[in-house]
Amino acid sequence: MTTIYDVARHAGVSAATVSRVVNGRSSVDPALAERVRQAMGELKYRPNAVARNLRRSQTTLWAVIISDIGNPFFTAMVRGVEDVAQKAGFSVVLCNSDEDPAKEGKYVTAALNDQMAGVIISPSGRGTHVNRLVEAGVPVVVIDRLPRGVAVDTVMVDNEHGAQLATGHLIEAGYERIACVTGPRRLSTAAQRLRGYQRALRAAGRKVRTELIRFADFREEGGYAAMADLLRQDPRPDAVFAANNLMTVGAVECLVDQGVRIPQEVGVAGFDNIPWAHLVRPTLTTVDQPTYELGRTAALLLAERITEPTRPASSVTLHTQLHVRESSRR
Amino acid sequence: MTTIYDVARHAGVSAATVSRVVNGRSSVDPALAERVRQAMGELKYRPNAVARNLRRSQTTLWAVIISDIGNPFFTAMVRGVEDVAQKAGFSVVLCNSDEDPAKEGKYVTAALNDQMAGVIISPSGRGTHVNRLVEAGVPVVVIDRLPRGVAVDTVMVDNEHGAQLATGHLIEAGYERIACVTGPRRLSTAAQRLRGYQRALRAAGRKVRTELIRFADFREEGGYAAMADLLRQDPRPDAVFAANNLMTVGAVECLVDQGVRIPQEVGVAGFDNIPWAHLVRPTLTTVDQPTYELGRTAALLLAERITEPTRPASSVTLHTQLHVRESSRR
DNA sequence: CTGTTAGCGCGTTCAC
DNA sequence: GTGAACGCGCTAACAG
Numbered sequence: 001m002t003t004i005y006d007v008a009r010h011a012g013v014s015a016a017t018v019s020r021v022v023n024g025r026s027s028v029d030p031a032l033a034e035r036v037r038q039a040m041g042e043l044k045y046r047p048n049a050v051a052r053n054l055r056r057s058q059t060t061l062w063a064v065i066i067s068d069i070g071n072p073f074f075t076a077m078v079r080g081v082e083d084v085a086q087k088a089g090f091s092v093v094l095c096n097s098d099e100d101p102a103k104e105g106k107y108v109t110a111a112l113n114d115q116m117a118g119v120i121i122s123p124s125g126r127g128t129h130v131n132r133l134v135e136a137g138v139p140v141v142v143i144d145r146l147p148r149g150v151a152v153d154t155v156m157v158d159n160e161h162g163a164q165l166a167t168g169h170l171i172e173a174g175y176e177r178i179a180c181v182t183g184p185r186r187l188s189t190a191a192q193r194l195r196g197y198q199r200a201l202r203a204a205g206r207k208v209r210t211e212l213i214r215f216a217d218f219r220e221e222g223g224y225a226a227m228a229d230l231l232r233q234d235p236r237p238d239a240v241f242a243a244n245n246l247m248t249v250g251a252v253e254c255l256v257d258q259g260v261r262i263p264q265e266v267g268v269a270g271f272d273n274i275p276w277a278h279l280v281r282p283t284l285t286t287v288d289q290p291t292y293e294l295g296r297t298a299a300l301l302l303a304e305r306i307t308e309p310t311r312p313a314s315s316v317t318l319h320t321q322l323h324v325r326e327s328s329r330r
Numbered sequence: 331m332t333t334i335y336d337v338a339r340h341a342g343v344s345a346a347t348v349s350r351v352v353n354g355r356s357s358v359d360p361a362l363a364e365r366v367r368q369a370m371g372e373l374k375y376r377p378n379a380v381a382r383n384l385r386r387s388q389t390t391l392w393a394v395i396i397s398d399i400g401n402p403f404f405t406a407m408v409r410g411v412e413d414v415a416q417k418a419g420f421s422v423v424l425c426n427s428d429e430d431p432a433k434e435g436k437y438v439t440a441a442l443n444d445q446m447a448g449v450i451i452s453p454s455g456r457g458t459h460v461n462r463l464v465e466a467g468v469p470v471v472v473i474d475r476l477p478r479g480v481a482v483d484t485v486m487v488d489n490e491h492g493a494q495l496a497t498g499h500l501i502e503a504g505y506e507r508i509a510c511v512t513g514p515r516r517l518s519t520a521a522q523r524l525r526g527y528q529r530a531l532r533a534a535g536r537k538v539r540t541e542l543i544r545f546a547d548f549r550e551e552g553g554y555a556a557m558a559d560l561l562r563q564d565p566r567p568d569a570v571f572a573a574n575n576l577m578t579v580g581a582v583e584c585l586v587d588q589g590v591r592i593p594q595e596v597g598v599a600g601f602d603n604i605p606w607a608h609l610v611r612p613t614l615t616t617v618d619q620p621t622y623e624l625g626r627t628a629a630l631l632l633a634e635r636i637t638e639p640t641r642p643a644s645s646v647t648l649h650t651q652l653h654v655r656e657s658s659r660r
Numbered sequence: 661c662t663g664t665t666a667g668c669g670c671g672t673t674c675a676c
Numbered sequence: 677g678t679g680a681a682c683g684c685g686c687t688a689a690c691a692g
Contacts, residue, residue, distance in 0.1 A: 079400070091437070346688090384686075
């Protein structure tokens with residue numbers, strides 16, 4: 001490994017000068033600078049990022065801690081983050097907490113120990129470790145889910161409104177017994193989407209029946225199981241609102257497996273974009289989120305906070321959009 | 331930030347002893363160790379990973395450089411990597427090269443500068459930077475695609491065989507003019523899957539028609555465009571083999587949009603698992619890869635190489651499996 | 661078993 | 677505009 005001293009010697013200057021050339025901060029005599037650059041080229045010098053980070057006690061890395069790498073929602077969001085980060089001179093490393101507070105904790109610790117420049121995180125609910133980041137003074141932006149009692153920048157969507165829209169649509173479509181499969185109680189998104197569902201029912205003068213509500217895990221299997229369980233009800237529901245993409249897919253799988261016709265016997269509407277939703281037969285009615293924008297916005301906020309750490313925390317809410325397709329029209 | 335010296339002072343020992351306790355390497359008197367641990371607790375000491383890395387000139391991080399974070403194939407693979415890494419005491423950071431050699435280059439540079447402990451990479455074809463890693467002596471495992479002229483550990487699937495299987499199945503199903511949409515020429519997977527397609531045709535005594543072959547980008551749009559182009563042929567193909575998951579979806583979208591009935595007018599078989607392939611109507615025939623295992627194997631190989639850097643490079647090939655569904659049965 | 665010493669490679673004072 | 681010197685926080689030698 002060639003160090004800054006090797007370059008300095010080879011160019012006949014001091015290490016300080018090489019450092020200046022590398023970082024382009026203070027001005028260096030053009031002739032010298034050229035000599036240094038040439039020496040760097042000949043020796044194939046690569047600055048040691050670790051040493052630099054130690055010295056500056058700062059890295060140029062952002063950690064993005066998401067809760068399910070298998071969910072296209074998060075991966076799409078990451079693209080938005082990446083594009084902004086790139087331009088701002090940061091690299092993005094992705095960490096998958098898998099909805100597990102313990103795993104999340106490990107990544108938070110790593111981010112802290114590795115002196116990451118910033119963190120974008122979708123907290124894994126109650127046991128989340130975001131506060132540790134905040135207390136340590138690390139720039140943080142929370143995405144997708146509201147953290148409890150921590151003042152941080154957040155980027156969310158209008159979950160309640162979106163859920164209300166979807167449920168309202170099912171009501172208008174003429175469904176009578178509309179069920180809801182929402183996510184884990186500990187997650188704000190699950191609670192908000194459930195609330196939107198309830199609000200839509202009440203707005204239509206309907207009764208909210210707790211026996212038609214299920215709390216699942218935001219995954220395919222959970223959606224499947226919840227749907228299966230709902231179908232055992234008597235009378236059974238004639239429509240279902242699923243609170244995220246994977247659970248919607250799970251619910252549909254269950255209905256297909258049981259030979260229940262969509263949308264004639266059971267109507268379906270889901271929250272969240274579903275890749276190739278239009279290829280599934282029937283095509284699926286969804287509440288779409290501006291996923292890429294979500295990531296972009298979070299990244300923008302993070303960049304701002306890094307340059308201006310004392311700025312008061314801000315909350316951005318982006319809007320969802322209902323896409324009516326075949327699964328909810330009978 | 332509390333340092334190891336703060337802890338040492340507080341516990342009345344030397345920094346070296348604290349270091350020993352933290353790393354549990356050489357043995358320390360239990361009483362002392364306890365005192366140190368207590369001091370660490372009271373001061374909320376977190377070891378500075380950056381300083382440690384500088385000293386050891388090694389991190390505990392693996393970089394996984396994939397070429398499309400939007401492709402479920404790669405994200406599923408990453409789960410396999412993660413599970414192994416976790417157990418071996420490494421953290422995984424994910425980098426998305428987006429099939430762009432320049433972006434890949436940036437991440438490779440970062441991995442080098444940051445002294446990553448190892449790298450798992452799916453090279454972005456011709457302009458790949460894997461050799462830089464190898465030359466620098468960084469443990470590397472190449473996944474999914476064959477690198478050219480570099481001796482590294484690799485984990486692949488039997489692309490040619492799988493493609494042959496799928497194409498052979500289309501032939502047996504009675505299709506006459508079978509087209510192929512494969513990936514970029516520069517990628518070994520694209521070439522191998524194309525070869526499998528050709529081999530199946532020849533094995534059945536059919537002629538390989540170049541006008542029925544398209545090179546696309548391994549993405550949805552590419553598959554769509556290629557299919558659209560193929561449909562303009564006269565006579566048009568009556569079946570298509572698409573060389574990866576996203577392109578299969580794209581091709582199907584195109585067929586649906588143009589009102590071409592699957593599998594009656596055009597049969598479809600695709601390489602690679604497709605999430606909810608069984609929900610799409612008609613359900614899609616696919617050649618499934620052991621995605622998780624692929625990641626797991628790569629991680630295992632990487633761990634081995636790290637502990638035993640001089641071991642000769644090995645190549646592992648995993649097997650694919652044909653899943654016949656409705657899209658190819660007429 | 662424990663403490664002392666000496667860097668890892670770099671950026672940043674501070675003189676000149 | 678440039679160089680010498682110091683130290684970021686830690687761990688690997690070496691003595692003791």
